[in-house]
Amino acid sequence: xxxRLTILIAAVSAVxxxxxxxxxxxxxxxxxxxxxxxxxxxVSAWTGGLGSAFGYNVQYSGVGSGAGIAAITNKQVDFGASxxxxxxxxxxxxxxxxxxxxxxxxxxxxxxxxxxxxxxNLDGKTISKIFLGQITNWNDAAIKALNKGAKLPDLKIVPxxxxxxxxxxxxxxDYLASVNxxxxxxxxxxxxxxxxxxxxxxGSSGVAGLISRTDGxxxxxxxxxxxxxxxKFAAVRNRAGKFLFPSLRRxxxxxxxxxxxxxxxxxxxVDPPKSAAFAYPISTYTYVIVHxxxxxxxxxxxxxxxxxxxxxxxxxxxxxxxxxxxTVKPVLVAAEKTLKQIKS
Amino acid sequence: MEPKAISLRATGRGRRRLFVNRLxxxxxxxxxxxxxxxxxxxxxxxxxxxAGALSLxxxxxxxxxxxxxxxxxxxPAIVGSLLLVAVAAAFAVPVGVLTAIYVSEFSSxxxxxxxxxxxxxxxGFPSIVIGIFVFALCVKVKMPLLGIGHHQSAIAGGFAxxxxxxxxxxxxxxxxxxxxxxxxxxxxxxxxxxxxQTVLRVVLPTSLGGxxxxxxxxxxxxxxxxxxxxxxxxxxxxxxxxxxxxxxQSIPLTIFTYSESADPALHQQAWAAAFVLIVFVxxxxxxxxLLLDRSRxxxxxQR
Amino acid sequence: MLGAMQxxxxxxxxxxxxxxxxxxxxxDGVLYGLTALAALIGVLVVFAIVWRVAEGAWPAIxxxxxxxxxxxxxxxxxDKFGARDLVIGTVVTSFGAMLLSAPLSIAIGLFLSExxxxxxxxxxxxxxxxLAAVPSVVIGLWGIYVLAPFxxxxxQPFLGAILGWIPIFAGGGDKTPSTVFTAIIVLTIMTIPxxxxxxxxxxxxxxxxxxxxxxxxxxxxxxxVRTVVVPxxxxxxxxxxxxxLGRALGEAIAVTQVIGNFIPLxxxxxxxxxxxxxxxxxxxxxxxxxxxxxxLIYLALILLVITFLSNLAAQRIxxxxxxxxxxxx
Numbered sequence: 001x002x003x004r005l006t007i008l009i010a011a012v013s014a015v016x017x018x019x020x021x022x023x024x025x026x027x028x029x030x031x032x033x034x035x036x037x038x039x040x041x042x043v044s045a046w047t048g049g050l051g052s053a054f055g056y057n058v059q060y061s062g063v064g065s066g067a068g069i070a071a072i073t074n075k076q077v078d079f080g081a082s083x084x085x086x087x088x089x090x091x092x093x094x095x096x097x098x099x100x101x102x103x104x105x106x107x108x109x110x111x112x113x114x115x116x117x118x119x120x121n122l123d124g125k126t127i128s129k130i131f132l133g134q135i136t137n138w139n140d141a142a143i144k145a146l147n148k149g150a151k152l153p154d155l156k157i158v159p160x161x162x163x164x165x166x167x168x169x170x171x172x173x174d175y176l177a178s179v180n181x182x183x184x185x186x187x188x189x190x191x192x193x194x195x196x197x198x199x200x201x202x203g204s205s206g207v208a209g210l211i212s213r214t215d216g217x218x219x220x221x222x223x224x225x226x227x228x229x230x231x232k233f234a235a236v237r238n239r240a241g242k243f244l245f246p247s248l249r250r251x252x253x254x255x256x257x258x259x260x261x262x263x264x265x266x267x268x269x270v271d272p273p274k275s276a277a278f279a280y281p282i283s284t285y286t287y288v289i290v291h292x293x294x295x296x297x298x299x300x301x302x303x304x305x306x307x308x309x310x311x312x313x314x315x316x317x318x319x320x321x322x323x324x325x326x327t328v329k330p331v332l333v334a335a336e337k338t339l340k341q342i343k344s
Numbered sequence: 345m346e347p348k349a350i351s352l353r354a355t356g357r358g359r360r361r362l363f364v365n366r367l368x369x370x371x372x373x374x375x376x377x378x379x380x381x382x383x384x385x386x387x388x389x390x391x392x393x394x395a396g397a398l399s400l401x402x403x404x405x406x407x408x409x410x411x412x413x414x415x416x417x418x419x420p421a422i423v424g425s426l427l428l429v430a431v432a433a434a435f436a437v438p439v440g441v442l443t444a445i446y447v448s449e450f451s452s453x454x455x456x457x458x459x460x461x462x463x464x465x466x467x468g469f470p471s472i473v474i475g476i477f478v479f480a481l482c483v484k485v486k487m488p489l490l491g492i493g494h495h496q497s498a499i500a501g502g503f504a505x506x507x508x509x510x511x512x513x514x515x516x517x518x519x520x521x522x523x524x525x526x527x528x529x530x531x532x533x534x535x536x537x538x539x540x541q542t543v544l545r546v547v548l549p550t551s552l553g554g555x556x557x558x559x560x561x562x563x564x565x566x567x568x569x570x571x572x573x574x575x576x577x578x579x580x581x582x583x584x585x586x587x588x589x590x591x592x593q594s595i596p597l598t599i600f601t602y603s604e605s606a607d608p609a610l611h612q613q614a615w616a617a618a619f620v621l622i623v624f625v626x627x628x629x630x631x632x633x634l635l636l637d638r639s640r641x642x643x644x645x646q647r
Numbered sequence: 648m649l650g651a652m653q654x655x656x657x658x659x660x661x662x663x664x665x666x667x668x669x670x671x672x673x674x675d676g677v678l679y680g681l682t683a684l685a686a687l688i689g690v691l692v693v694f695a696i697v698w699r700v701a702e703g704a705w706p707a708i709x710x711x712x713x714x715x716x717x718x719x720x721x722x723x724x725x726d727k728f729g730a731r732d733l734v735i736g737t738v739v740t741s742f743g744a745m746l747l748s749a750p751l752s753i754a755i756g757l758f759l760s761e762x763x764x765x766x767x768x769x770x771x772x773x774x775x776x777x778l779a780a781v782p783s784v785v786i787g788l789w790g791i792y793v794l795a796p797f798x799x800x801x802x803q804p805f806l807g808a809i810l811g812w813i814p815i816f817a818g819g820g821d822k823t824p825s826t827v828f829t830a831i832i833v834l835t836i837m838t839i840p841x842x843x844x845x846x847x848x849x850x851x852x853x854x855x856x857x858x859x860x861x862x863x864x865x866x867x868x869x870x871x872v873r874t875v876v877v878p879x880x881x882x883x884x885x886x887x888x889x890x891x892l893g894r895a896l897g898e899a900i901a902v903t904q905v906i907g908n909f910i911p912l913x914x915x916x917x918x919x920x921x922x923x924x925x926x927x928x929x930x931x932x933x934x935x936x937x938x939x940x941x942x943l944i945y946l947a948l949i950l951l952v953i954t955f956l957s958n959l960a961a962q963r964i965x966x967x968x969x970x971x972x973x974x975x976x
Contacts, residue, residue: 361867361870362867364867364869365867365868365869365870367869368868368869368872369762369868369869371754372754372757372758372762373754373758373762374754375750375751375754375755375758376751376754376755376757376758376759376762376771378751379751379752379754379755379839379843380755380771380774380775382836382839383774383775383778383836383839383840384774385793386778386781386785386786386789386836387774387777387778389789389793390785390789438685439685439688439689440685440689441685442681442682442684442685442686443682443685443686443688443689445678445682446679446682446683446685446686447686449682450679450682450683451686458690459686459689459690462689462690462693463689463690464958465693465955465958466689466692466693466696468893468897468954468955468957468958469693469696469897469951469954470896470897470898470899470924470950470951470954471897471899472897472899472924472927472928472947473696473700473897473927473947473950473951474696476700476703476927476931476944476947477695477696477699477700480699480703481695481699507692507696510689510692511689514689538671538672538674538675539675539678540671540674540675540677540678541671541674543678544678561780564780565780567782568780568781568782568783568784568785569782570782570783570784570899570900571899571900571924571928574928574931574932575931575932578932596782596784596900599784599785599788600784600787600900600904603784603787603788603791603792603904604791604904611792614788615788618784618785618788618789621782621785622777622781622785625777625780625781625782626777626780629776629777629780
């Protein structure tokens, strides 16, 4: 019996070693990335195109913007993806990292309220009060005031937030902080804010899941996830007073209102001024973060350039409600300029 | 004169005692029924929802690449789990068995007790803390011995699982080695055989069944652990990957991610994956029990 | 006399040849070395883990000190970290699970060892054994889609209606699926198989002569259990229960799937909450600053201490019961 066992173990180990050796070769065109679940649908769509264009095998893992930043800081992956720009501390921890905006979309305010009207209006102040725990029922006067004539059920509001480090949280709290001073003071803007009320779920799909199985829930999630899972989302009032659903044109309108790009490429396009009449107020860029110096610099440069140009075509981006980067020329120019800094 | 028939029915205190007895028995049965019903519901839920979602695609294909498309399977996760368990066993079984040999053949009882104590402590560590430890040790920094580092890998994940497996393998091996009768050893020494030959040729073969049992049970436990993999082997690609220096998908993490999503198709796959996992665990537990019976019989014959 | 013991010269026997050759000595040495090394590795791993965790937590320990334990605010962007609510959440969920699972496990153990007819014993016993090996993520999956909706729609309102006047059971009518209560039930289901199979082994291990003797003296089955079985297995049962407790304390995945991931804790168990392990699973990867990483590892250290203490308590109690049984009786 011992002999048979030893032979078996030897055979299995031999198979494993052979397999490892055989697959170890395929390393040079594999590009690993991790981070934002917000941009994950788009990156997944890109893998096919990148494979046929350059033969790259892009492996992306949606673990949240916060984990993506940590992963690229620790050099665990070739690129990180985050909807939140690097903080000063993160920038210094990451060393020679640069962030490049490479996609543009929006955050939807999704809800699950049986008995609610098909078209629900909300504004920034009300949303922030809901997430502060100050408005607790769907038939509250504030919500009624925004939805004249609609019947709202007597149902407790369950705010749903991201429990992990999330760039969507950053975008959402960025918006809430600019429309409500109390939010700015109490909670602030972050990938891991301390939400005063509600329940948490991990990942964009986790939030979408929790919303769809909790009556009375309202949460924030990438538009693509809300559409895919058939979750209703609200029309949010912008500064011009219009209640708007997120759409490609309205995301573009929001982005077009901000044409100055700082050296760090950090862009805030939430709550655009009144002049952007048709802007959706909770739009955001999302960034790819790479080290300036790395072994895969050439591949990364090619990949990001492809993403900024080919990857913005409608068959990839528009289908997932990502507006083309060419909307705001200065941003595209800045992105490409930063790209040049990546060398081997 | 005919003796009066004596009634055997209980009266007074006797009746009260019988009543208390029946009450106690009834409560025990009721409580057991409640608990068993709950457990049964779990098994039934997984079985009914999972079995229905199985298909050939499920085992052979990877996750669907289109965001809106359904279908696809968990082939990369199956392969990844096999890889992780193989790495974990490669680390844990030698160390565990050798430790058991040390305790049963070489060490004094006091030292043996100490080692058992620390292994029990290790067994009680939360698996997520072990994951954080391996992350800090292997993933964040470059591992000097293994040369890998700075990225998650199946080796790091397997190492974390091995730490969880180690107390189980060691403890069950110690028990089995302790069951080997001393006269076997003494006979061997009396014939002039050296200690190491005795251990390798007499003690180990006799207890091999029990050691395998402990190993299979530990493997079953490691196959289902999620928390240690979160930080050591979670950032993985979408294709089947046999390379242990890469990070790989795994069944428990796939179940975890799919369980929280909103897509009913992914829920189906989560149930099916859970079904596969339970069947795997069941099969290995049964195999372990068969092996144990076999080895017990062997020891019994030799006694 | 001494003269008579004049030794006649006895031929000196030839010197005893060494019967172990070099190969054997080397083999013995190598085996000893390897096994000792393995044992050392096993023990060192324990200390390595404690060391690394303490080392990682040190910056947070220096910054917050022991007051970390009674501050409850957890605000990462503002660098405010406090473990109080997480510790309470961990303790409440685990102890709640233990309170529910202990009597149920003992009942199952008694049922399988004393009360059940043989045709019931095997299938039920196998069911319980099988469930001991079910991974926690599967129980969490079941918890999300089967248990939580049932809890929210039926169990919590029912309990809330009966016990709602006690603050800790308030709010059952809110019908929230992800709550501390759901987490307690999930943990109970996870710990019952382990505890009950140990209990069963313990009850089966009581010598039949003692049991039969008691029955022969006229005791009912319940009295026999009470006077013979329970005293002899008391220590083991407590140890089994605390083993289950230890498993519940460290459970991250199944809990994080159903507990709602929210602090500060409300005063009722029918509201979302969080535990140390669950927070680690959520926030460790995406921590936004070194401070947060250190604070999270400080949490891990606290969890290690809690599980270690419960382990220690189990061993103490077992020892005490052993002494009572053998020394006193």
